[in-house]
Amino acid sequence: MNPYRNDFPILSTKTNGNDLVYFDNAATTQKPVSVIEAINKYYQEQNANPYRGLYGLSVESTNAYEEARQTVADFIGAKSSKEIIFTGNATGSLNLIANTYGRMALKEGDQVVAAISEHHSNILPWQQVTKEKGAVLSYLYLNASGHITEEEIEQKITGNTKIVAVAQVSNVLGTINPVESIIKKAHEVGAVVVLDCAQSIPHYQVNVQELDADFIVFSGHKMLGPMGIGVLYGKENLLNEMPPFLTGGEMIEYVSEQEATFAPLPNKFEAGTPNVGGAVGLKAAINYIQKVGYDNIKKIEDELTDYALTKMKEVPHITIYGETDITKERCGVISFNVDDVHPHDTASILDADGIAIRAGHHCAQPLMHYMKVAATCRASFYFYNTKEEIDIFINSLKKVRRWLGYGD
Amino acid sequence: MNPYRNDFPILSTKTNGNDLVYFDNAATTQKPVSVIEAINKYYQEQNANPYRGLYGLSVESTNAYEEARQTVADFIGAKSSKEIIFTGNATGSLNLIANTYGRMALKEGDQVVAAISEHHSNILPWQQVTKEKGAVLSYLYLNASGHITEEEIEQKITGNTKIVAVAQVSNVLGTINPVESIIKKAHEVGAVVVLDCAQSIPHYQVNVQELDADFIVFSGHKMLGPMGIGVLYGKENLLNEMPPFLTGGEMIEYVSEQEATFAPLPNKFEAGTPNVGGAVGLKAAINYIQKVGYDNIKKIEDELTDYALTKMKEVPHITIYGETDITKERCGVISFNVDDVHPHDTASILDADGIAIRAGHHCAQPLMHYMKVAATCRASFYFYNTKEEIDIFINSLKKVRRWLGYGD
Amino acid sequence: MGIEQIYNEILTEHTTSNRNKHHIENPTHVCKGVNPSCGDEIELEIREKDGNIEDAAFTGVGCAISQASASIMIDLIKGKPVEEAMKLAKTFFGMIKHEITDEEQLEVLEDAIVLKDIGHMPARVKCAVLGWHTLEDVVGKEK
Amino acid sequence: MGIEQIYNEILTEHTTSNRNKHHIENPTHVCKGVNPSCGDEIELEIREKDGNIEDAAFTGVGCAISQASASIMIDLIKGKPVEEAMKLAKTFFGMIKHEITDEEQLEVLEDAIVLKDIGHMPARVKCAVLGWHTLEDVVGKEK
Ligand SMILES: Cc1ncc(COP(=O)(O)O)c(C=O)c1O
């Protein structure tokens, strides 16, 4: 039995009369009791508006918030907690970068390079800012197995490239992108790299200094934390150069009727009352991940993914997209389709058996167009999943075509 | 004994060895058990990424989120839940309006009118957008008792005025602004009104249709709800005209490599995974407020405020700013100073007795300049406060000058 | 009735037979209905004459539920007055929203009754109503 | 030591007497220190000669703690070599951060020792160090 499941109350619930099999971890993860209780405790014992008050409770709230920031900084190997900006989610972080650094750095003819497999949240903000600035948004395409090749990196990242925005792990194909090469090449041409770690940090150690990433973003809710809290890491010198994004309370120094000066990092980028409860929950989530350990997480997930890929290949009429070999830069996100069956039907039929998978474009329509599929099904695992769950999934998959009147 | 206190665990805690007297409710309110438990329950039983999944849990999460939206819509008398946009806080809502409606509507020479008593969050976004557009930001000033007079409204809101941004209740002085007159005059000259209800909705019924407000904003955390969730209400036709603000997942219809079309309301303005847990908490908070009842809240708070004002006037060497008569458009926010004592010292000395008040500029530096004070102390009440707490506060206040070496 | 019943013979018959999935001659009305969140797309073609739906068919891609629902709808409306087709649409929406539950009232929907319980799968309601909404758009707007 | 002790005679003496709050003649260094979140502002004036602080005083507004701390600092540094003043500043910061707790080591801080426990009131630490940070800015930068 998986020793972590007991920490996640929702995993013991039923759905449609069956035990829940939660395979939509790339969309959001479930929360351990320790995270839920950390939020509880904050509201029951420490809640106050941070920074603003001189009284005990406000100091406690400030400390709770800043400890969470320090925990995040240590977790990703940032030089200083000043480099950690709390946002609402990864999307909020990406919008912040595009609207501040993007607007500041891009001129007519400059280039932003993204992977064709990016999530909409790492595409739309760049569409907006490149359009505004007369710059160009171009894409790194994938080879047949879903990987970005070295040649593609060499060709696409050029002297005009000012920003490279790329996910470390694709939320559709589960491919691990060659971010070291991308960062190296980007820095050679003088571009900064925005690394979308939304799908990587729940599963892999991310060290911003080793990677030499200029910006990274991720969401709390995809790594055991609560919704409503996201992270933007930026190198201190870049964050210092950037103008603020949202303005208002907490992020100012002096305000007169017509002018304002802004607070130093990190407050400069955090307008309004912050989500302290969310930050405290994220800290508890990080602690939980550290307790389980990334090595352990990878071991469990690789085993699950390998098992699932093997079993799925044995079911007739199933197409798996992208890399199907667990040893080749891929993780536990599997996109697939059942022949002749719309992914929504597959998802509904699996749902009847209690299995939660996603079907659709996965917020990656450009990738769907590129792959020439309308939509896919996606199963995505986390360390609390089990082989038994994969067996249930496989059994249910086998029924899909028959339910729809196909002979096999 | 106040019957609500038992619902708020934090109110029974100690601070610096004394019972906590929490008088910083204008900064953030404490949370009843029902709110904390609603969040718990969401994460333990319903958590999933809403909208995206076809499976049971995602449908539950979507329902939970949309029910919260409907609850907010009903609470403020909106015509449709499509007019309710969830944001991170009131500051996020105000930035959204300034960056979309503001950028769209303002041209060179146009005017935005705010009250001099606005919170920085209702000033800075307008400073930014007026500067960008060559428009003018001008102010409604206050009379000696802290009120905006009809003459001031007549004079300042003119044919050039395109946007009037004003708080219903001042977070510094507790004055209730004449928003009916302001809205009437603004609409006469063809301007839209952005009503900052952050300080009013915790205490007074707000009905957007009766007020005929174009936009209103508020924060969950100031009305018993969790941090990380805020609301923007906008009239449907205005929201429809506006371009989106943050872009990314959930807010799109079609996305190609270079172009995107956007989802209908309300999703168009909610980029990325929303804070469902926060929305569920806000719904529970609204239910709690409705259970207590606004009439009851006003009765309790008016009594407390009247009592506090009366007692404070009896203490020598205290200056109260703004209106000091509870019957004259003011509520339970009291700004004051102890003669010759810096407000930070007053706050620290009160803190030693367990009393949480705020001291500083209250994110309203322009008002401080206008009133010619560097900073003030602020005590702000909610319905769970008591006269006994006010007695403790008054006793502590009496000690302040002596602690600092003044004879009386 | 659960999902197993919804995906029953009728549905599968309608989706796999493709009986109503083709172009028609001289359509008087053509209208596209889309479901952006799913990628479902239906193009409905109708030939109307003297207030009657002489012929109807659809093309497009989508899930079994949107395709079957559209196909069942076409069986139902072909040869009927436009007005009656509009009434059927109202009844269909009423059934899906569980506002009409009276069995006798629903009888007019014939095969479409199988979609009655799609309301229990809220995520799929959009699929079931796509064809009917397109019908409203295509002929309903004129009045 | 709690807040009652911090607001004790020394503090109140220093804040109400205004002993060191004035301008000096021919200052060689003038520097403003501010604490934006509080509105505390201190302008430190120093006359340095041959590496010694001949005279020092401050003007400005602020809370009792920032004012008293600045006043106590001036009592301490007046007449001392700049180098020693810098050392005192290091010791003061060490005391506030509770990195230096050895009583003997702290003795050099004399009256300033009363601020030892300000670390328990984190919101007020900025007030206590404002004068000392300004001192570092004013004479420390040159080296
Ligand atoms: C009147 C007013 N407007 C806006 C705000 C900003 O709210 P928040 O910090 O939750 O964004 C506040 C509270 O700080 C306020 O009092």
Ligand SMILES: Cc1ncc(COP(=O)(O)O)c(C=O)c1O
């Ligand atoms: C790769 C990637 N980037 C960005 C996001 C956006 O995250 P969020 O919706 O939490 O803002 C997601 C998740 O949906 C993702 O998978």
